[in-house]
Amino acid sequence: MATPLQSPDRFERPSVVTFLAGAIALAVVVHAFSAVGISPARLMEGIPSIGRILGQMMPPDLTRLPQIGSALLETFQMALVGTTIGVALSLPMAILATRTLSPHPLAYHAARAVISFCRTVPDLVWALLFVIAVGLGPVAGTLAIAVDCVGFCGRFFAEAMEETDPGPREALTALGASRTGVVFSAVVPQAMPSFIATALFALEKATRSSVVLGLVGAGGVGIELKVAMDLFSYDLAATIILAVFALVVVVEQVGARLRARIL
Numbered sequence: 001m002a003t004p005l006q007s008p009d010r011f012e013r014p015s016v017v018t019f020l021a022g023a024i025a026l027a028v029v030v031h032a033f034s035a036v037g038i039s040p041a042r043l044m045e046g047i048p049s050i051g052r053i054l055g056q057m058m059p060p061d062l063t064r065l066p067q068i069g070s071a072l073l074e075t076f077q078m079a080l081v082g083t084t085i086g087v088a089l090s091l092p093m094a095i096l097a098t099r100t101l102s103p104h105p106l107a108y109h110a111a112r113a114v115i116s117f118c119r120t121v122p123d124l125v126w127a128l129l130f131v132i133a134v135g136l137g138p139v140a141g142t143l144a145i146a147v148d149c150v151g152f153c154g155r156f157f158a159e160a161m162e163e164t165d166p167g168p169r170e171a172l173t174a175l176g177a178s179r180t181g182v183v184f185s186a187v188v189p190q191a192m193p194s195f196i197a198t199a200l201f202a203l204e205k206a207t208r209s210s211v212v213l214g215l216v217g218a219g220g221v222g223i224e225l226k227v228a229m230d231l232f233s234y235d236l237a238a239t240i241i242l243a244v245f246a247l248v249v250v251v252e253q254v255g256a257r258l259r260a261r262i263l
Helices: 016-036 040-057 065-096 105-120 123-134 138-162 166-174 179-216 222-230 234-262
Strands: none
Touching: 040 234, 065 105, 065 138, 065 179, 065 222, 065 234, 105 138, 123 138, 123 179, 138 179, 166 179, 179 222, 179 234, 222 234
16 A cells, blocks of 8 residues: 655754754844834834935935035045055955965964954944044045955955965976965966956945945045034935935946956
8 A cells, every 4th residue: 555645844853952042043133122122113103204304305405516526526536545455455465364375374364363353343443543543534534445445355355366276376386486476377367357356346335335434524425414414404415315326326337347247
């Protein structure tokens, strides 16, 4: 007599340890929701306020459009220069942070630690530090973007070089090529498409970040947005937000087209 077919379980039956870990994780998430005070009632109470602000934003105020355009250009210049400096610093740092290319384990771990530190500290904190060090203005924002870019690009540059084909590297080493020759003749050319794609992503990220950095006096259009919000000029704030949106879209579209040609 044929046994009836039994459909397999949709999920694997968890062990006791897995079940307890999941229950603890769920309890932590529920407690976090309770601690921050998110509730549907509060969200519903806030909808009329959001509607009122959106109503005051329309129509956008175009009277300061030339000044906003100048500040927006400064924002993009901060992002471009900061990304360029950050990418230039990321390459040697990434070489030291690549296990197969680093000259010494101490250099490898030190480079990894520096990259992780640059990535861990938020760019807004870097901006505050540089504002204290060099004063208000776009220089502080540019330096903050550069340091943040080292944390972003350094990690992905190192991973791209670790994933390259070891064959050409081993062949050049067998022929007696120097470490520098091996890196720039066998490793970097293979990883270059990934380098360019990562740098373009970093530029998009820096363009968005540079707006926020302006809120702490690090230059760019962010200071214009802060002043407009402080003065309750929501129609002017709407113009700035739309201008920033247009800049970010243009940078993302150009970056996407360049990545499509490279990859």
